[in-house]
Amino acid sequence: MHQMDGKRQAMAVALAALAGFVDASGFIANGGYFLSFMSGNTTRLAVDLARAPGMALVPLGLIAGFVGGVALGALVSGWAGARRKAAVLGLVTGLLLTGALAEMAQIRAVAQGAMVLAMGAMNATFLRDGRVGVGVTYMTGALVRIGLGLAQRLRGERDPGAGAALRLWAGLAVGGITGAACWMWLGMVTLWLAAGWAGLMAIIAHRWIAPDRTPIA
Template identity: 55%
Template sequence: MLAACLALLAGFVDAVGFLRAGGYFVSFMSGNSTRLAVDAQAGLGGVLIPLGLIGGFVGGVILGALAGRAAGARRKPAVLGLVALLLIGASIAARVGAPALVLEALVLAMGALNNVFQRDGEVAIGVTYMTGTLVRLGQGVAARIGGEEGTSWLFNLALWASLVAGAIAGAAVQVHAPALSLPLAASWAAAMTAWAVRLTANPPAGQLSEGAIPA
């Protein structure tokens, strides 16, 4: 449930960022890498935006990883707290009319968000990008057709559907009430932080360990 809710947040933020950046992404770095290559045909000046976003995303991953390492067993709420602070920063930057800072704060937040779920020091669930999720969905369906048991395809389908639903909501809010889009994202991240604090303090009986997260 937490992973699905974070995918919802990622979809919301990416749609908002996409519309604000005029066709660039704040969480989908494969898309920005392609844009960088295409924009480079117009000269080096054309690569500055995608290059800055890619660098910001990597920087966000680094910040989130460091925050998680420092927090130890409280990694989830620590990382989500960082994400919430960055989204609050994006909201403030939007209020003062600093669009470049808005995008950098958003891309830092999305990079950091991928540190929430880890297994053996590696990302267990990437909540801001769905290519791998869709590959695992297809593999899970194939396994099911072949008679193998398992529900991992449902888990991956839920992740993808959550990101799409979040993106639909983010696009709608950004188009019809743009002043609310970033505060809503920050509020959602704050709520997820509070939820992660509760889960860390009182893990529900029978919950999946990170080593048992469906692949």
């Protein structure tokens, strides 16, 4: 991430914050299941299989939806070419709007499905050479980079990537705190805020981020 320009770095942090916002609010609303943290859902899958096998369908479905969202985002990214960031974020916006409408209609399964698809698709925002340049919905790699950077600091060296990883993690954490608080105070209005946030990011990507010239595959 530290090799990207300032605008792209800021966008990555803002998207990580959006992921935290959606994940924390969804965690409260969905009884302890995640919308973007699939490692957590994998653990829930294992626990549910051991304790209540019938419940294992929930994390399994969320994991499948996330993978499907990544695939959908990658397809849209490839179709959109140089303006792929705006296109992917437009897709994310539409999925979050669908989730908000479904939640309003009390169709919880559709709401969950649309939102987990959105979180998967958002990881296609920074595709480069067929790989995810920055994973904006999961932070294990960022925390590992922070730890490695700390080790280098203790040796008297400097790792410029550690600071970027710290900003990315902080974005997710602040977004999560905000999302949890909004859900507690505002309920389903939180989903409309998330969709608006994604829509704003799509506009920013279209108007202020230079077109991508690097191939995605």
